Amino acid sequence: MLTRRDILGTSAALVATLSFPAAANSDVFVRRRGTGFTRGGKPYRYAGGNIWYGAYLGADAPYGDRDRLRRELDALAATGITNLRLLASSEVSPLKNAVSPSFRDKTGPANRALLAGLDYCLAEMAKRDITAVLYLTNFWEWSGGMMTYLSYVNDGRYIDVGDPAHPWPDFPDATSEFYENAPAVALYHDWIRTLVGRTNSVTGTRYREDPTIMAWQLANEPRPGGREAVVARRLPAFYRWTQGTAKLIKSLDRNHLVSTGNEGLKGSGERADIYRTAHAFPEIDYCTAHIWPLNWSWIDAKDIAGTHAAGTAKVAEYLTQHIALAKELGKPLVIEEFGYPRDGGGYDPEASTHFRDLYYGQIYDAVLTSARTGGPVAGSNFWAWNGEGRAVHGDHRFRKGDTAWLGDPPHEPQGWYGVFDSDASTRALIKAHAAAIATAGAPIAG
Template sequence: MLDRRTVIAAGMALTATQSVASPRVPRPGRPVDPAIVGVDGMQLRRHGKPYRFVGANMWYAAWLGGAAAPGGRARLTREFDRLQALGVRNLRILGSAELSPLKNSITPAFRDKGAVYNEALLTGLDWTLAEMAKRGMTAVIYLTNFWEWSGGMMTYLYWVNGGRYINMNDPAHPWPEFPDRNAAFYTDAAAQTLYRNYIRAVVSRTNTVTGQPYATDPTIMAWQLANEPRPGGSDAVAIPNLPAFYHWIDGTARYIKMLDTNHLICTGSEGLKGSIEREDVVLDAHRSSAIDYVTTHIWPNNWSWMEAGDLAGTYDGGAAKVADYIASHVRLARRLDKPLVIEEFGYPRDGADAFDPSIATTYKDRFYGQIYAAIEADVVASGPLAGSNFWAWNGEARSQHADHRFQRGDLAYMGDPPHEPQGWYGVFDSDAGTQAAIQTHAGRLNV
């Protein structure tokens, strides 16, 4: 992420960034504390047993966890209780956000360009982890974002390049200019210093609620380098950038291992869709001994594998592509001998522009069932699939505006981030069919 504390720390970060031939980092297969999730070949393990989970994405948890506005601890407690009742025991949450001029980026943020970070949000993260611990949940915490909605990599570049940036989906800068520009992040020494300084602050933090150092907290399952990092958007940029991209993954993961020898580390990759559709890129991005498991994301609507306005006619074709996508990543994880987590998957409600919780979720529920059935079958086959995190939990929140658009200052945080229609992919507390699919799968997996 962003800034750090001292000139010495900045120098250490740069040295680590530039260290190519680092020694092998052992994977934490058997942590000293058996409550901390470790790895054993293609399995996650906890308390000496295979650790499999039904999970959710809840990026906004730290915002609700704060003691003052925009905090909402009473609501967060209710949401955790609902998720626990469904059998959800892992949450993927945002542990960073960079104060940004980018359109639709969330405020408040964990940090700006300076070396003093937002203690209110960090305390919100502390409180979130403390409440998760009470419920036996574990957390995956991502430490920056490739995309704009939490500031992310473009904001780091903006801080160090004299104030230049572009917005995602700006007609003046059509796709793939945004991801191509973001690729500069991996080799920008000044941006990397800011990012590593923030990593040090979070990973080395002691929870102000529990007194537990983050580095020894069993509630944390993994640190994640970023949400959906890509080597670029076009082949013309991404392919020449691959060595720098791999180096950034390996070097950043090793840097975190220096700060925390206990916890797992993952990339946050979408898999093939974030890897210019090349299996060798997925393999090389996850080959580092400092990367403990493989991740993939599945978005049939975003990838035009189906049409929201014609689900009856296009669902089956999309489902076939989903099955192939899962099978490809299972095969890749087997080659790497590492666990695999489907840490994002999302599907719209029935019909185009359908965001209100009163609209049915017939096809969404079928899609969830497909994902869950694939995981259950892979468990029977002793495969690498360890769990999943649906995108995302909306809970009791409802859109505050007729156009279902998030506006800065809104406090009804949903799983749908601020750049998306509120209610597009998230699961509401009233979505009985989707919750039934989640709970049924949890009953089969949480044994």
């Protein structure tokens, strides 16, 4: 969303040299079976959310707040949430909208407190039986991401989103150079080895043996570029990066699922063949889709009431397209990001969520219908949980040094899409869906 390597030879060697102790009970992990997930031998379907900043709250540092993290997880659990998608890498970056502090710099782990914050967050999630999807870098600038990796190896060169000298889609075109830049990918792969090989400092459990983790995700919203000609040129490298990184993760960890983090057709140059190829690799366990009606100009923030119906039709079509693709691929589908503005485009908790609630209801109806009819949609993650977080500044902009973490990342207005703890109607809707999806009884295809 807009607001948001060939280093393969080592994989075979790692498979040959690593030994994996058998898990005490493999059923404690989320597994893929055909077009569904299982856990404990039973179908696993879930209502989830996004809380990218979980590790930040979990850090025992001035920017952390473990008491708030526990309260947020309690609130999410009480709302029926059983899966959370979290940022598991951020890169020390020259980009103006990149979050700080960050997990790593050019040389490797730069912030041990933040890594320990991720440990703490996972440990607390385990107490509440909430599973995690951890994404390992970002196509977008707000956590450093791929553009920052490129800056590490090209003498510090980069471009910012919104730079007048580099109008859209210069940023995605330039960022997609990452896939064919072997030194940049090597640094990223080193981070994967660090994180997947980590032992949780709170629980003493190795990450690769922790059933709290449901899946590793290659990146948040990886795209092969922006302009059609650039996408075509980058595709071979993009495919090699996708499969090669997934192979690397699988060589390090046999217990957890792997997914791309892709937006769907919007992140695939509007081409079904690109989405299909990227998700057909056997190392990719399930399909993903993100849905952003406002970002994609399907609705008008100044006239939500007048444009909502037309946006609803486009959302329905997008869902239908991705359900069909998942069926064709024979893999589960997760609607792992979906967001909608508050009525009138406001950012404060006082602004109504009438149309947002209608949109959430549309997504949840599609998920539940799929579950009840044996379809491939296995879960969903709304974007995102603000909880107790509130904008600090009157202009709702994030500024360096802010620690009132919200689900809206630093490059976005604080309060734009996030669900506050005071959003009673939205939380009731989520809770009702969570109860329904937990008991949806259709067998899993495959």
